[in-house]
Amino acid sequence: RNSRDYQEQIENMYLAALSLTYERYKFDTRLGGVLSEPGTAMTYENQPGDFSAWELGATHLGISRLMPSGAQFAAELANNTLWMLTGGSGAPTATSLAYSITQPLYLAIQRAVTLEKLTQSERNVLYAMRDFARFRKDFYVTVVTGSRAYPLPGSTGRGELAFLIRGERSPTVGFYYLLYELQRLRNQESNVQSLRGLIRDLEALGEAGRATSLDITQLESSHERAKRYLAYRNRIFFDELDRFKVQLGLPPDIDLTIDDTLLKPFEFLDNELLEMEYQSTTIEVSADQMVIQSALDSMQELQEKLVNKTASFEIELANLEKVLPHRLERMAQAEQQELVGFVERDGEQLSDVKQRVAELSEVLNQLRTSAVDVDAEDEQAVGDLLAKVRDQRRLMLQTMRELTGLGVVIRLEQVTLIPVDLGQENVVEIAMENRLDLMNRRGIVTDVRRRLEVAAEQLLSDVNLVAEGEISTQDPSINSNPLDLRRSESSFRAGVSIVTPLDRVRQRNNYRAAQVGYQRARRNFMAAEDQVKLDVRRYLRHLEIERRLFEVNRRALRVAARELDQAIEFGDRPDADSRPGGRGVNISRALDNIVYTQNELIESWVDYETARMALFRDMGLMEIDENGNWR
Numbered sequence: 001r002n003s004r005d006y007q008e009q010i011e012n013m014y015l016a017a018l019s020l021t022y023e024r025y026k027f028d029t030r031l032g033g034v035l036s037e038p039g040t041a042m043t044y045e046n047q048p049g050d051f052s053a054w055e056l057g058a059t060h061l062g063i064s065r066l067m068p069s070g071a072q073f074a075a076e077l078a079n080n081t082l083w084m085l086t087g088g089s090g091a092p093t094a095t096s097l098a099y100s101i102t103q104p105l106y107l108a109i110q111r112a113v114t115l116e117k118l119t120q121s122e123r124n125v126l127y128a129m130r131d132f133a134r135f136r137k138d139f140y141v142t143v144v145t146g147s148r149a150y151p152l153p154g155s156t157g158r159g160e161l162a163f164l165i166r167g168e169r170s171p172t173v174g175f176y177y178l179l180y181e182l183q184r185l186r187n188q189e190s191n192v193q194s195l196r197g198l199i200r201d202l203e204a205l206g207e208a209g210r211a212t213s214l215d216i217t218q219l220e221s222s223h224e225r226a227k228r229y230l231a232y233r234n235r236i237f238f239d240e241l242d243r244f245k246v247q248l249g250l251p252p253d254i255d256l257t258i259d260d261t262l263l264k265p266f267e268f269l270d271n272e273l274l275e276m277e278y279q280s281t282t283i284e285v286s287a288d289q290m291v292i293q294s295a296l297d298s299m300q301e302l303q304e305k306l307v308n309k310t311a312s313f314e315i316e317l318a319n320l321e322k323v324l325p326h327r328l329e330r331m332a333q334a335e336q337q338e339l340v341g342f343v344e345r346d347g348e349q350l351s352d353v354k355q356r357v358a359e360l361s362e363v364l365n366q367l368r369t370s371a372v373d374v375d376a377e378d379e380q381a382v383g384d385l386l387a388k389v390r391d392q393r394r395l396m397l398q399t400m401r402e403l404t405g406l407g408v409v410i411r412l413e414q415v416t417l418i419p420v421d422l423g424q425e426n427v428v429e430i431a432m433e434n435r436l437d438l439m440n441r442r443g444i445v446t447d448v449r450r451r452l453e454v455a456a457e458q459l460l461s462d463v464n465l466v467a468e469g470e471i472s473t474q475d476p477s478i479n480s481n482p483l484d485l486r487r488s489e490s491s492f493r494a495g496v497s498i499v500t501p502l503d504r505v506r507q508r509n510n511y512r513a514a515q516v517g518y519q520r521a522r523r524n525f526m527a528a529e530d531q532v533k534l535d536v537r538r539y540l541r542h543l544e545i546e547r548r549l550f551e552v553n554r555r556a557l558r559v560a561a562r563e564l565d566q567a568i569e570f571g572d573r574p575d576a577d578s579r580p581g582g583r584g585v586n587i588s589r590a591l592d593n594i595v596y597t598q599n600e601l602i603e604s605w606v607d608y609e610t611a612r613m614a615l616f617r618d619m620g621l622m623e624i625d626e627n628g629n630w631r
Contacts, residue, residue, distance in 0.1 A: 002249030009135045025120040029065045039060065056070060056081040064068045067097055070110035075099040079482055092476035099486065102497075116454050123443060125530045130436040137622045139178075140630055143247065145610040146174020149617065152437050153527040173244040175258075181237045183263050183602045186252075188230045189271045191595045195223040197274065198587055200281035201397065222588040225459040257509035266414045266602050268557070273309060273400055274512070276302055280397045287386055295389060296368050299396060303357075303364055306400060310350075310357050313407055317350055320414050326615040327416060329542040335551075339413070342558070346409055353403055359395055367392060399570055408561045412554055417608055420543055420615065432529065434620025441528040446513070448521040455514040458507040462499035469470035469493065532618070539615040553563040553601040560597045564590035 031038050037172045040059040046052040062076030081093040104110040138149045198221045205211035237405065243253040280302055285295045292521075324343060325572045328336050355575050367388060373383050422430075432438070470491035501507075567586040 003139070003247075004249050006139060006249075009132050009139075010595075013125075013128040013132050016125045020118075020121040020125050023118040026309055027066055027068065027118070029063055032062060034549060054083040066114070068111055068115055069107050070104040070114045075112065075572050078246040081475070081482060082476070085593065091480050092477040093480060093482045095482045095485065096470055096472040098468070098470040101466070103465045105465065106457075106460070112450075113454055113457055116450070117351060119450070120447060122163045127443060130440050133624075134436040136624045136628065137617045140622070140628060141610075141613045141617045142172055142174065142176050145606075145613055146172045146377060147610050147614050148172055149614070150531065152441055153524050153529055173240050173247050174242070174610075176609060178240055178244055178258055178282075179260065179263055180602055180606045181233070181240055182260060183266055184599050185230070185233045185237050185597050186263075186267075187598045188226065188233050189272070190274065191591055192226045192230055193271075193278065194269075194591055195219060195226055195588075197278040197281050198591075199223060199277065202587075204281065213396070218585055219588060222591070243569055261615065263602075265411070266598075266605070268411045268598065270309070270404060273404045273407065274306070276305055276309075277397060277400045278314060278402070280393060280400065285386065285389055285393065287379075287382055287543060289371070289374065289382060292382075292385060292389055293371050294363070295393070296371055299364060299389075299393060300368065302396065302400075303361055306357055306396070306403070307361065309403060310354050311349060313403065313410060314354070315412050316407070316414070317347060318574050320410055322387060323416060328414075330419060337563055342409070343413065346413075349402075349406055350410075353406065354400060355396075356399055362390070363392060367427065376401050377432045380532060381434075382510050383572070398569070400567065405561045405565045409558050412557055415554070417547060417550060420540075420612055422540065422615075424540060425614065427540050430621060431536045431619045433628075435532055435618070436620060438528055438532050441525045444564050445518075445521045445525045448518045452511070452518050453515040455507070459501055459504050461501050462497070464497045465495075466497050467492075467494045467607045535618045536615060539611050539618060542611040543615060546604050548612055550601065550604040550608060551559045553604050554595055557594070557597040557601055560590065560593040564594055566590075611629050 041057050043057065044052075050248060058082045059079045060076055062074065064071055064072070064074040077095070077097050079093065081091060083091045096242050114414045122355045134149075141150050149219070199216065202216050202219055206213065206216055241258070242254065245252050245254060245256055279298070283295050283298050284291060286292075320343065324339070328339065331339065367385070370385055374385050376382065388454050394620075469490065469492035471485050473482065473484050473485070474486060474489060564587070567590040613622070616630075625631050
């Protein structure tokens, strides 16, 4: 509705239909005779001292018709009348009725020549309709993925999207590319949030003498770098959003919201858990009994959320077990065993986390009871309680982080790709039968062959049967009745007209040029067939590669999540590497790996979907409904 390119394609189809209406009109009965179109002229003439008169002159009214056989019929009535006002009297008038019939003798040949333009116009309308149907498929894929179809060899560009997109007039961003940029932005936001919580955690370790200032500084540096990159990704997203608006034919300043439903499966990091981790690091704990009581209240709120989160992950694990059979049936045996092993270990780990969460709840209730009964004057008792509260907070934070990593891998394994069960031979055969633009290229070969035959017929003699005649009134000097047509004033002629083929150099050159054009059209068609085969084979190959890359990135993200867990776990140990900066570097690198692999995963999914849609478009199997959506 808004796209400039789409409107231009509709106009192209309309213009092709306009040309057809004119070619059809040529075979209708037309108002126009032997000499000219119907018309008249009325003049007043005055010569002072001599005469004055009104004259109705050059009045013509006739009809003509062209037959498919090449026969032509024309009849015309002409009149000229003079009304004398002074200098004479009367109204001298002259009327004539002329007619002509011409019939070529080579009926079969002349019929093909006569109907050539009409035939071509009808075929051009068919080509325009196919071009538009092909364009709608390409338009859908381009809007969704940003991937354009390659025009076939010999194309003039009519109906091809590639020839309509000119710079920023119609950018090819694609909805999936916007989703990709949006997910990268969200991944970076999660990275910034994770670094913020880890810095607070490392500061607490530093206060306990278990982390150096260099560890903290390194994470702070990574945090600032991540915020700077977040600002960059934010700018990129909104720039591409504006370009997408232009692609849709909308003004850049209009408000447009992106439906991110397709990104739900790729939200691996639980933002609520990340916020809970950060809140746990901000809980203030000191030797003051009131502060301890407040900290325990805050921890109780987080503990209740943690219990609910654990239950929600049990549901997600059950959903994974439902998806698992569909994934396993498309895997090799070794891959099946590996995936089953992953899921079993995830289930065992979740059971351990659930048990640990239950133990944390029990210990937290005991601590809350102890905090009420402890003597605020007993420094030893308060100190012991403070140490237990800090340990409890540390265990709760570790459990949250373990659950976060576990949630990543559970959600990760639930993501599935839409399968395409086709082989190289299948896609080629389907494309050769269904590609609309290839049908047009085949039709163009037929058109050029037909024009070659017409050019050959122009080399023959022209032999026509001709009959023509005229009936008129008497001389206007003695006639004043415009309808007084007299037999004595009539004439009739009949005969044969022959044009010999002795001077046909121009026709000969046209014929030779038509022969060359025919061979070129055949080569273009063969090249078009080759490109169709090349396109579908390439997209099918691309589809398989992206499927493999998606699985590789899935495994890489699982490894990256484990790397982060281990970096944090080893950094929490009292016997961890005491070299300055070791903890900060390990954690920062692990977070960078997670962001990178998340981005690679969503990119491989976008590339897979792009290849899948392009494959169905180039096979000609994509059916677009009246709303412009793929059925």
